[in-house]
Amino acid sequence: MVGVSEQLTVIVLAAGGGTRMKSKTPKVLHRIGGRSMIGHVLSAVGSLEPGRVVAVVGHQRELVAPHVSELRPEAVLAVQDEQLGTGHAVRIALEALDAPPREGTVLIAYGDTPLLEGATLRSFTEAHVAAGAAVSILSGIVAKPHGYGRIVRDGTGAVEAIVEEKDASDEQRAITEINSGILAFDAAFLTECIARIGNDNANGEYYLTDAVAIARADGRPVTAHAVADALQTEGANDRAQLAELGRELNRRIVTRWMREGVTVMDPATTWIDADVVLAPDVTILPGTQLLGATVVAEDAVVGPDTTLEDCEIGAGARVVRTHGQLAVIGADATVGPFAYLRPGTQLGAAGKIGTFVETKNAQIGDGAKVPHLSYVGDAEIGEGTNIGAGTIFANYDGVAKHRTTVGRHAKTGSNNTFVAPVVIGDGAGTAGGTVVRRDVPPGALAVSSSPQRNLPGWVQSRRAGTAQAEAAEAAARAAGEPGGA
Numbered sequence: 001m002v003g004v005s006e007q008l009t010v011i012v013l014a015a016g017g018g019t020r021m022k023s024k025t026p027k028v029l030h031r032i033g034g035r036s037m038i039g040h041v042l043s044a045v046g047s048l049e050p051g052r053v054v055a056v057v058g059h060q061r062e063l064v065a066p067h068v069s070e071l072r073p074e075a076v077l078a079v080q081d082e083q084l085g086t087g088h089a090v091r092i093a094l095e096a097l098d099a100p101p102r103e104g105t106v107l108i109a110y111g112d113t114p115l116l117e118g119a120t121l122r123s124f125t126e127a128h129v130a131a132g133a134a135v136s137i138l139s140g141i142v143a144k145p146h147g148y149g150r151i152v153r154d155g156t157g158a159v160e161a162i163v164e165e166k167d168a169s170d171e172q173r174a175i176t177e178i179n180s181g182i183l184a185f186d187a188a189f190l191t192e193c194i195a196r197i198g199n200d201n202a203n204g205e206y207y208l209t210d211a212v213a214i215a216r217a218d219g220r221p222v223t224a225h226a227v228a229d230a231l232q233t234e235g236a237n238d239r240a241q242l243a244e245l246g247r248e249l250n251r252r253i254v255t256r257w258m259r260e261g262v263t264v265m266d267p268a269t270t271w272i273d274a275d276v277v278l279a280p281d282v283t284i285l286p287g288t289q290l291l292g293a294t295v296v297a298e299d300a301v302v303g304p305d306t307t308l309e310d311c312e313i314g315a316g317a318r319v320v321r322t323h324g325q326l327a328v329i330g331a332d333a334t335v336g337p338f339a340y341l342r343p344g345t346q347l348g349a350a351g352k353i354g355t356f357v358e359t360k361n362a363q364i365g366d367g368a369k370v371p372h373l374s375y376v377g378d379a380e381i382g383e384g385t386n387i388g389a390g391t392i393f394a395n396y397d398g399v400a401k402h403r404t405t406v407g408r409h410a411k412t413g414s415n416n417t418f419v420a421p422v423v424i425g426d427g428a429g430t431a432g433g434t435v436v437r438r439d440v441p442p443g444a445l446a447v448s449s450s451p452q453r454n455l456p457g458w459v460q461s462r463r464a465g466t467a468q469a470e471a472a473e474a475a476a477r478a479a480g481e482p483g484g485a
């Protein structure tokens, strides 16, 4: 609807305590799906592109306010020191604006409803504007209305008032149509009526919901629109509810990606954060968590049992039983099983980070391979290079970290240690067991282990009477050698 956005002010109420969370973290900062609860609400609100957003903060505002500012720098913060009710909170929000809104719509939302979607707010706001109502209620029909404000209708079916649980008669308590908490106001009406809301009720609170009866007394229209998907306005008050909403949010996200062409073998054990982006024909195997800003390109296969946070996985790559954070994996590369990708890992196209390999701040070129049992930290490995099994990039001298550079198409032996800072040239090699302390020129073979010495009969003389010595004696006898007694 033309004009709704610029003329829209959204007030998000988030001053309440949330004691049932039993947490040092404020309720609205508890996270599901990779965002705080208020983060989900601000994202839904943001999709409406409102002219102004006001967040009402109070309880633990030293934590809530900076979080809101980080997510929506343009949001106005209104401080409510004492939580005297939703009507009081909205009054403080209006006072925080340079000028109270006189035109358009003011939408009220709560900061603890993480499943709320922008589309729901949009259609509700449009219905409110189309009806020309002074107040519109996003209502819901619920089996257990306890605790909610009830929508009281008159004989003609018109909305008369919202009555809060504590103030309701037995007859009113039986009403199953409830106030979800989300309300839309004609801005001029709200600005004028907010001062008329008193606190003469069972809670001694300023109820925003009293605006409904005030509108009716003024002969102004009030409408209620039932939300089809009641979970969208459900708040999480304790951690059990938070987990329930978290599972439902995940179910919705996973379903959405499957509809977009992603294969998810086991939706129940697959967790995908709200900001993850997946291409069609990605396959996700059981026990996989894709977190943060992770992006997975076409035809990649991730899992089973893999956690990737803020990672980028290239097209056709294969990532098996891996834990990764801030890593970039090239197209057609393979990772795992049992790899640990730490921040700054970059693997080129068709490269390999194999089994029991840990990488950190390491740029590994196209087609380069670190297949087995290695630690690669603060390193650059050129294209086509193969790192032998059991290689340690010794990047830390106990004081500072240093870099190792390995050139293109090098082949390093098993059980090497590269003592950084050190450079191994293009096409160079190292023998098994080499400790590389000095640079290796291109094309050279580095050998650092001393020649092997065998001390014949050492075991028989020094370990006489042991199974080891007996085995040695038996072998010597069989070979007809002296020493087989």
Ligand code: UD1
Binding pocket: 013, 014, 015, 016, 017, 056, 080, 082, 083, 084, 085, 086, 087, 088, 089, 110, 111, 112, 147, 148, 149, 150, 162, 164, 178, 179, 180, 181, 206, 207, 208, 209, 235
């Ligand atoms: C409110 C509604 C009720 C509705 C229910 C839906 C009123 C009077 N009642 O009741 O009709 O069915 O929500 O969940 O509005 N808040 C502030 N400052 C305050 C008071 C509240 O910021 O002074 C915030 C809270 O942090 C919360 C929201 O407003 O996010 C709702 O407050 P809450 O106390 O939970 O209201 P209810 O009693 O549940």
Ligand code: CA
Binding pocket: 235
């Ligand atoms: Ca509540």
